Amino acid sequence: MRIPIESYRLSNGLVVTLSEDHRAPIVAVNLWYRVGSANERLGRTGFAHLFEHMLFQGSEHVEANEHFELIQRAGGTLNGSTWLDRTNYYETVPSNELALALWLEADRMGALLPAMTQQKLDTQRDVVKNERRWSMDNQPYGTWSERLPALTYPPTHPFHHSLIGSMEDLSAASLEDIAQFFSTFYRPDNAVLSIAGDFEPAQARALVEQYFGAIPRGASPIPPLADMALPPRFGATHREVVPDTVMVPRLFLAFRAPVFGSDEYYAGSVLGAILGLGKSSRLERVLVREREIASEATAFTFDLSQGADLLVIDATARPEVSSDTLEAEVTQVVDAVRRDGVTRAEVERAIALIETSFVTSLQSAGERADKLSMFAAMFDDPRLLNEQTDRYRAVTAERVNAFARERLGTDNRAVLLYVPRHGEEGEPDEAEAASGAAR
Amino acid sequence: MKHASIALGGKAAAPPRPAAAAPKPYRFPRFEIVTLDNGLRVIVAPVRTLPVVTALLLVDAGASTEPAGRDGVANLTARGLLEGTMHRDGNALTEQFERLGASVFSGADWDTANAGVTVLREHVEPAIALLGELALTPSFPERDIARLRAERLADLLQMRTEPRGLADEMFARFVYDPFSRYARPEEGGSDTVSTLTRDDVRRFYTERYRPRGSTFVLVGDVSVDEGVSIATRTFGGWDGVVSPIAPPADAPARRTRAVHLVRKEDAPQSELRVGHVGLPRRHPEYFRVMVMNAVLGGLFSSRINLNLREAHAYTYGAFSGFAWRRGAGPFVVSTAVENDVTADAAREILLEIDRIRAAPISADELSLATSYLGGVFPIKYETTDAIARALAALAAYDLPVDYFDTYRDAVRAVSTADVLDAAQRYLHPDALQVVVVGDASQIRAPLAAMELGPMLEYGADGVEISKD
Numbered sequence: 009m010r011i012p013i014e015s016y017r018l019s020n021g022l023v024v025t026l027s028e029d030h031r032a033p034i035v036a037v038n039l040w041y042r043v044g045s046a047n048e049r050l051g052r053t054g055f056a057h058l059f060e061h062m063l064f065q066g067s068e069h070v071e072a073n074e075h076f077e078l079i080q081r082a083g084g085t086l087n088g089s090t091w092l093d094r095t096n097y098y099e100t101v102p103s104n105e106l107a108l109a110l111w112l113e114a115d116r117m118g119a120l121l122p123a124m125t126q127q128k129l130d131t132q133r134d135v136v137k138n139e140r141r142w143s144m145d146n147q148p149y150g151t152w153s154e155r156l157p158a159l160t161y162p163p164t165h166p167f168h169h170s171l172i173g174s175m176e177d178l179s180a181a182s183l184e185d186i187a188q189f190f191s192t193f194y195r196p197d198n199a200v201l202s203i204a205g206d207f208e209p210a211q212a213r214a215l216v217e218q219y220f221g222a223i224p225r226g227a228s229p230i231p232p233l234a235d236m237a238l239p240p241r242f243g244a245t246h247r248e249v250v251p252d253t254v255m256v257p258r259l260f261l262a263f264r265a266p267v268f269g270s271d272e273y274y275a276g277s278v279l280g281a282i283l284g285l286g287k288s289s290r291l292e293r294v295l296v297r298e299r300e301i302a303s304e305a306t307a308f309t310f311d312l313s314q315g316a317d318l319l320v321i322d323a324t325a326r327p328e329v330s331s332d333t334l335e336a337e338v339t340q341v342v343d344a345v346r347r348d349g350v351t352r353a354e355v356e357r358a359i360a361l362i363e364t365s366f367v368t369s370l371q372s373a374g375e376r377a378d379k380l381s382m383f384a385a386m387f388d389d390p391r392l393l394n395e396q397t398d399r400y401r402a403v404t405a406e407r408v409n410a411f412a413r414e415r416l417g418t419d420n421r422a423v424l425l426y427v428p429r430h431g432e433e434g435e436p437d438e439a440e441a442a443s444g445a446a447r
Numbered sequence: 448m449k450h451a452s453i454a455l456g457g458k459a460a461a462p463p464r465p466a467a468a469a470p471k472p473y474r475f476p477r478f479e480i481v482t483l484d485n486g487l488r489v490i491v492a493p494v495r496t497l498p499v500v501t502a503l504l505l506v507d508a509g510a511s512t513e514p515a516g517r518d519g520v521a522n523l524t525a526r527g528l529l530e531g532t533m534h535r536d537g538n539a540l541t542e543q544f545e546r547l548g549a550s551v552f553s554g555a556d557w558d559t560a561n562a563g564v565t566v567l568r569e570h571v572e573p574a575i576a577l578l579g580e581l582a583l584t585p586s587f588p589e590r591d592i593a594r595l596r597a598e599r600l601a602d603l604l605q606m607r608t609e610p611r612g613l614a615d616e617m618f619a620r621f622v623y624d625p626f627s628r629y630a631r632p633e634e635g636g637s638d639t640v641s642t643l644t645r646d647d648v649r650r651f652y653t654e655r656y657r658p659r660g661s662t663f664v665l666v667g668d669v670s671v672d673e674g675v676s677i678a679t680r681t682f683g684g685w686d687g688v689v690s691p692i693a694p695p696a697d698a699p700a701r702r703t704r705a706v707h708l709v710r711k712e713d714a715p716q717s718e719l720r721v722g723h724v725g726l727p728r729r730h731p732e733y734f735r736v737m738v739m740n741a742v743l744g745g746l747f748s749s750r751i752n753l754n755l756r757e758a759h760a761y762t763y764g765a766f767s768g769f770a771w772r773r774g775a776g777p778f779v780v781s782t783a784v785e786n787d788v789t790a791d792a793a794r795e796i797l798l799e800i801d802r803i804r805a806a807p808i809s810a811d812e813l814s815l816a817t818s819y820l821g822g823v824f825p826i827k828y829e830t831t832d833a834i835a836r837a838l839a840a841l842a843a844y845d846l847p848v849d850y851f852d853t854y855r856d857a858v859r860a861v862s863t864a865d866v867l868d869a870a871q872r873y874l875h876p877d878a879l880q881v882v883v884v885g886d887a888s889q890i891r892a893p894l895a896a897m898e899l900g901p902m903l904e905y906g907a908d909g910v911e912i913s914k915d
Contacts, residue, residue: 033472034829068461069464076748080815081815083818083819083822084822085823100826102470102822104467107465108464111464111465135762135763138762141783141785142762145716146716147609147610218462254608255605255608256605287529288545297537297594303601303602326597327601327604360545361548361550364549365550368831370497371831
């Protein structure tokens with residue numbers, strides 16, 4: 009399964025990747041900026057994501073929210089998202105509207121600041137605070153996505169702090185921060201532009217040159233991140249027990265893992281799928297079907313390409329099961345894999361599922377464009393997209409077992425355990441006592 | 448607002464905003480409908496862009512076909528299909544699928560049950576043979592049915608602290624007459640689910656899982672002949688007829704406005720649902736209502752979201768929608784807002800509903816909605832899975848075979864007068880039920896002061912708390 013890929017660089021440093029096909033009269037435009045929450049300075053957690061919201065508030069020739077309106081009026085879909093190490097913006101439009109999508113992205117890359125106002129910042133700050141409440145503070149277990157990185161990356165590491173940010177830091181964000189962040193990170197030499205779907209390459213190249221060609225490079229070098237390098241293992245079992253407004257315990261068990269794109273990553277990814285992808289994965293089979301102690305059990309990776317990645321098991325207890333039992337049972341599954349290894353059949357099943365999911369995802373122009381941007385932004389080589397299937401197929405049971413031995417030991421585990429909060433206030437509950445004892 | 452002008456002194460002017468090129472033609476994928484001798488309807492859509500196939504079996508066995516007192520049996524039966532067959536147990540069955548790289552799924556919604564799989568072309572035959580095996584010869588092991596029942600009860604327990612799911616369930620309960628199936632959870636509440644047995648599942652399966660009344664959809668890298676031959680081989684020996692069942696009663700619980708406050712202590716946000724009984728899927732004015740809703744709250748750029756999010760910053764997002772079912776599903780506006788603006792947000796939602804009934808929308812608003820709905824049509828159907836689900840809906844609601852080919856014309860035919868008419872006839876401000884899940888101690892007084900209607904208060908279990 010291969011798709012056509014062309015790639016080149018404008019004189020201002022913008023990397024462009026193109027993947028032409030004419031299956032349907034639609035085209036996807038996708039921009040990755042190499043900036044995420046990792047690039048935030050002290051006291052400004054959540055800023056990269058707040059900034060993403062500001063990119064929909066207009067630019068020199070576009071009114072607030074007009075970007076949304078113009079794309080929807082054109083019959084397109086759009087959005088943006090922020091992650092630890094990147095921010096992406098994307099549109100899928102009928103192919104006769106390619107120029108509009110490119111023009112809008114270029115206007116905000118080249119001339120965002122004239123449109124920025126205090127009122128827009130205040131509004132989006134409140135919207136983001138409500139996003140935090142909605143996705144995290146008012147959701148059972150919602151804080152896991154900021155607690156787990158905090159537990160697994162050292163305090164000085166760029167991946168340690170909260171992506172959505174604290175309410176205090178969001179309150180502190182100013183227009184000066186916007187201007188500084190924009191000139192530091194939002195520049196053609198820090199971005200990848202991908203176009204996938206129904207377009208004529210010569211015309212697309214001309215449009216890209218016309219709209220993006222005159223945007224200047226950044227004036228100063230992009231400030232390097234703090235040292236990302238980490239030892240291959242935590243060195244201990246880290247532990248945090250969180251009493252929360254929840255009805256049943258839920259465990260996140262994380263392992264430090266090799267970075268996305270490395271040879272070892274693929275072995276880890278296959279191990280994750282053996283453990284927790286699909287209905288006949290180990291966790292589902294043992295914990296959900298046979299032992300009936302969990303109602304759900306999955307595993308996944310964060311897919312970070314710098315520093316270190318995380319392999320995470322996520323298991324939710326059945327109501328009658330205690331948090332101790334949940335943890336002990338998950339641990340047994342992990343220990344068994346580490347001790348006895350996996351079978352060839354398990355490896356084949358995992359690779360087959362991953363391959364189908366990969367090929368199926370390529371049906372969508374937006375997915376193709378996003379993956380091209382990802383490989384170009386992370387590894388300077390969009391053609392790696394076409395090598396993914398082979399890299400997975402090269403994984404053997406021996407490599408998975410070596411990974412399990414090296415990475416799943418007690419010296420490389422982080423336990424984040426949510427437990428139901430007891431009713432009475434002031435009464436020291438079991439969970440807090442357990443948490444204290446572990447520190 | 449500035450516009451680009453002539454370049455001076457060698458400095459390049461910003462390129463002007465581009466105009467759209469001429470649109471290219473698009474057609475929904477061609478498909479053929481063939482009825483097998485046993486009455487099974489087979490729909491095949493050859494889409495040969497990637498070596499991928501989606502197969503979907505659709506059975507007239509949704510929640511609204513459940514016998515009285517057996518809420519939840521439709522979901523339990525559909526999920527139970529994956530728990531084993533006469534030939535192999537559940538572990539072996541799912542492992543067989545997954546060794547082919549196929550993620551198999553099954554489930555039930557209000558109107559239908561389905562089981563399906565997406566798989567690479569090279570594995571189509573064995574994957575569909577397995578799909579046929581689980582659909583035609585399920586064993587429903589006692590222990591696994593008990594486990595699925597316990598998992599549903601666990602979900603219900605968890606919902607007490609999950610405000611979004613809780614708000615949706617409470618909304619249904621306060622909007623529909625208690626005798627309506629729609630008043631109760633789609634997958635069943637704990638009162639009935641806890642009493643469901645393997646016999647209930649077997650009986651429901653035997654009555655409802657029959658070829659005449661069911662549909663098999665095949666989309667992807669297959670020809671029509673191949674598809675029909677696979678369907679005949681897999682399902683040809685199946686027999687029986689499923690009797691159609693009238694859609695559930697959809698009478699409202701109340702005909703006047705009321706506020707329902709469901710307590711969730713210390714909640715940092717209120718989950719808000721505002722709406723009433725809507726319309727059935729086969730309503731003759733479906734397109735007018737859909738365009739009206741797009742302007743009201745169906746899009747990011749629609750009135751409710753621009754008001755609540757972009758003008759007032761009350762929320763991360765606010766949307767409205769009609770839930771389309773065989774009977775009249777609900778119309779609902781959904782959002783989550785900060786505690787101290789809960790009452791204001793409810794007021795703004797009511798104002799927007801009044802406003803779209805009071806005066807015609809602008810031509811600009813209309814063209815935004817219709818060009819969006821028409822334009823995203825090809826984007827919605829990029830994948831075999833999405834096409835299969837669209838064809839399943841065609842079958843489930845007996846839509847005309849040219850439905851997809853005429854869809855965009857039907858959208859474009861809607862006028863501003865049609866939208867006003869639809870808003871006036873199908874939005875009922877006086878019958879709106881305002882449901883709030885949140886911290887009652889903070890939001891009770893401001894909500895009461897708004898005088899939206901009588902206010903009732905409930906625990907997280909939905910039991911009314913009497914005032915004294």
